[in-house]
Amino acid sequence: MTDPAPAVPPVADERVPEFCRALGLPGLADVHVHFLPPRLLRRVWAYFDAAGPLVGTEWPILYRWSDADRVAHLRRLGVRAFSALAYAHRPGMAADLNRWTLDFARDTPGCLASATFYPEPEAPGYVESALAEGARVFKLHLQVGGFAPTDPALDQVWGMLSDAGTPVVVHAGHAPVGTAHTGPDPFAALLARHPRLTAVVAHMGAPDYRAFLDLAETYERVRLDTTMAFTPFFDQFVPFPADELPRLRELGLAGKVLLGSDFPNIPYPYAEQVAGLARLDLGDDWLRAVCWNNAAALFDLP
Secondary structure (H helix, E strand, C coil): CCCCCCCCCCHHHHHHHHHHHHCCCCCCCCCCCCCHHHHHHHHHHHHHCCCCCCCCEEEEECCCHHHHHHHHHHHHCCCCCCCCCCCCCCCCCHHHHHHHHHHHHHHHCCCEEEECCCCCCCCHHHHHHHHHHCEEEEEEEHHHCCCCCCHHHHHHHHHHHHHHHCEEECCCCCCCCCCCCCHHHHHHHHHHHHCCCEEEEHHHHCCCHHHHHHHHHHCCEEECCCCCCCCCCHHHHCCCHHHHHHHHHHHHHHHEEEEEECCCCCCCHHHHHHHHHHHHCCCCHHHHHHHHHHHHHCCCCC
């Protein structure tokens, strides 16, 4: 029996399954995918179309399709596990978002049951309910939400999630536009209070890559996702420092780097995210870890 061909960067979406086969993987596990109620999704897309203040640049969304078409495309790509991340940006909306995303995951094989929360008195109650219904990942967007992760209204929630070991994907970095509550310092303050929190830092913490790598090394349960990092679109603003690639490799092999894409809200083909990882030349073992094995271990994927 001959060895499989070495994995090469996929040049188009239809080549992504071939990339997975070359690595001997069952497919991809993407921890940073968005599915939202239709009305909210239309508003999000309109904000990107207008290059709103928190976007700061032209951002033409490529996959402006129906839910069914986007799920079908993920399957064609070989994405076997994915999230349905929603995030609340004002009081009183998180519980309804959770109802929608949990129902969506129940009806969509391969989708991780996803939920969110906001600093409000009701948060502990609906987070407890989401956990009881099987929520496997939460999303928090400090930039869009406009609140500090150390808001006292969230202390009980962070404690619940720490005890449950349920991952939270947190947009904690400044990219694409920083706010008063983004960056490594507010997130480090949260971890100092809740050191057992299982957190996945979105976008590798860009642009403060080094500081967030430090936090991933310091805290056992902190991980990073690759969302948009290592793509030409993102690199023109915040390229990953080349001298940190050895540390990125070590963290990936240690289970601390996970594939994320931001699908469908990306201005380039999905394959470009995967190709960007392959172009780092960190080895096939690293690619296997990042593209499947690390998420499989975190979420106990079959």
